[in-house]
Amino acid sequence: MFEFFPGFDPATFEWNWTWWTTVAWSGRVLGIAFIPTVLLQRGTRPMAALAWILTLLAMPFIGAALWWIIGRNHMRRRKRRRSRAQARISRSFHDLARGSDDEAKIAADSPLSPLSAVSPARNLVLHDEHGIFPPTRDNLARPLPTSAVAFDAFEDAIRAAKDHIHFEFFIWREDHTGERFRDLLAERARAGVEVRILYDAIGSSSIRRQFIKPLLDAGASAAPFLPVRLLERRLRVNFRNHRKLLIIDGEVGFTGGVNIADDYLDWFDMAVELRGPVVYQLQEVFAEDWHFATGEDLAEERYFSGLSSHAPSGIATEAEDDPEGQTTSESAPEPEPRAIPTVARVVASGPDDTLDTIHKMFFLAITSATERLYLITPYFVPDSAIMAALQTASMRGVDVRIIVPQQSDVPITQHAGRSYWEGLLEVGVRIFEYRDRVLHAKLIVHDRDHVFMGSANMDIRSFRLNFEANCVLDSHPLNRQMCRLFLETQSRSTEIELDAHRTRPYRTRLLEGFARLLSPLL
Structure with missing residues (x-):
């Protein structure tokens, strides 16, 4: 039974001190000691803070362990030092972004323009320090409506890589699909393409060094994101890299929900293939994650070659629909969506x-x-x-x-x-x-x-x-x-x-x- 003052008998007003009293008071002091950190980190969410405080008081040892493992909401990580090359890229990119905004304003003045209703995302004006990048024009997007279609597109892009491949996924398993991409990446690494692989240490916990060895032997680089170290002052097991990114030569990028595992062939999932200046933004996200995991700074112009002021060419695209049209029937999607x-x-x-x-x-x-x-x-x-x-x-x-x-x-x-x-x-x-x-x-x-x-x-x-x-x-x-x-x-x-x-x-x-x-x- 929960006692507010362990060992104290309210009937006689006397203390009955035993070994259990010592344990109980130690736990109580431990639980109370954690309460200030709960108030500081969960103060904006009163119900969550109250839940944690009650847990710390009722089950102090368990509550303290849970708070250490999964309690924190935020973490700090070192940011990349922006080199001169990256500064030049950033200036060019922001010039391009301003052009995109000007074009959008002009387009919005047209009564038939699909931009006449201003995008809610366009109102997000915070700079990229908070992960909000500016809108860019001259991009192509090709939906990949199933995992099988996505995997085929990933493979085609990897095979076509000439300079570098950046591969970042939450889940990468040692199964047929995992081996399929491992072997393909190793093949491209042996051909002289720079291959960098980043996988989440918890989501991809089944990955063994023996599985990675063929990639390392081929010259690729691979690193886990936030590996769990029990001796850390603040355990970060609760913070996971859930991103799914594949960037090829800075020219084509992929993102979505698809991970690298057999399961996803049986599940309903999707991704999107992107070409154009937006690939720079995916590359920037990968560069930050890679720097945090390995310390290597990718601030070089060669990794941002997809940044251009003109639309990608050589790709079949879909013609513009009637901007006043609207889908109302439950028609099937096109079997092979185009860019x-x-x-x-x-x-x-x-x-x-x-x-x-x-x-x-x-x-x-x-x-x-x-x-x-x-x-x-x-x-x-x-x-x-x-x-x-x-x-x-x-x-x-x-x-x-x-x-x-x-x-x-x-x-x-x-x-x-x-x-x-x-x-x-x-x-x-x-x-x-x-x-x-x-x-x-x-x-x-x-x-x-x-x-x-x-x-x-x-x-x-x-x-x-x-x-x-x-x-x-x-x-x-x-x-x-x-x-x-x-x-x-x-x-x-x-x-x-x-x-x-x-x-x-x-x-x-x-x-x-x-x-x-x-x-x-x-």
Whole structure:
């Protein structure tokens, strides 16, 4: 039984000091000692702070261990020293970005322009120190709607590499797919291409040195991101690099939700291939992560050769659609989506950024929607701000639809997410469970012109604890194409009805409530 003063008998007002009293008071002092750090780091989230304080007081030894392992929200990491070469690149890039803004303003004056509704992402004016890069024109985006299509595109790009390959993934497994890419990367390294591989130490914990050895022998460089060291003063096991980036020669880049493992061939996932100046931004994100993991600074012009003031050539593109058109039927997506011209920017965030940039981007997208907001996410655990934004968007008349998995690879997160459904269904948000297979894709289709793709999920971990990278794509034809994909996915899903949800079994609601209770501790 929990005692506020262990060893004290209130009936006799005497102390009964035993070995257990010593242990109990030691734990109490330990728990209390951690409370100031909880208040400093979770002061902006009172419910999370209260949950941690109660845990520290009720179970001090367990609570202190959990706080040391997973309690912190933010971390510091050293930044790259910008060399003269990088300074020149930055100046050129910002000149290009200013040109993009000027062009966007001119385009917005046209009544038929797809940019007539100003992108909510364009209003993100913070500089790239917070991971918010400026919008760039003259880009091409090619959606890769399945993992199989994405893997083939990755392979084609790697085979075509002439100078360097930068390969960064959260999960890389020792299976057939993992070996397939290992051998291909080793082959390119032997051909004289610089190959750098960055993988998360926890997400790719199955990777052994024996698996990496063929790459190292071929001349490639490989490093784990934030390996766990138990003797660290502050354990950083809770901060993971969830990004999925592949950059080839500074000219073509990939991002999305696809990891390098056999599982993803059976799951529903997607990625996007990018060409043009936005690849510079992906390269910049990789360079920061690589410097943190290895200390090597990639501030050389050769790694940013994709930065140019003209559109990429030699790639088949899709013609501009009627800007006044709108997808309303549940038509199937095109079997092989083509590259589409787009204004694009990268938004990256992580626990080293106290602004929680990805969270702010999602919040701005939801609150600025005027017509439709279609979301696909494998993990849906919104905080109070995102929850309120979704509710008010639907109450304003925005068509808000969310697709989540019926079968999830993380059941506790699925149960926590379902506990939020009633508050959304009550105000008209439509929720669907994808039933074909495990869903791992991440997508936001915003009004008629904007698409958000990348690694971030709609959950607290992506908002505050993981290193994430998303692309904001401003293109009416691309929006239409991804809307078709969303509606095709919806047709393979089961819609959740409010009345049926309210009558679910008591034990199910109890499990969901318990799972939701754990979310502030993340």
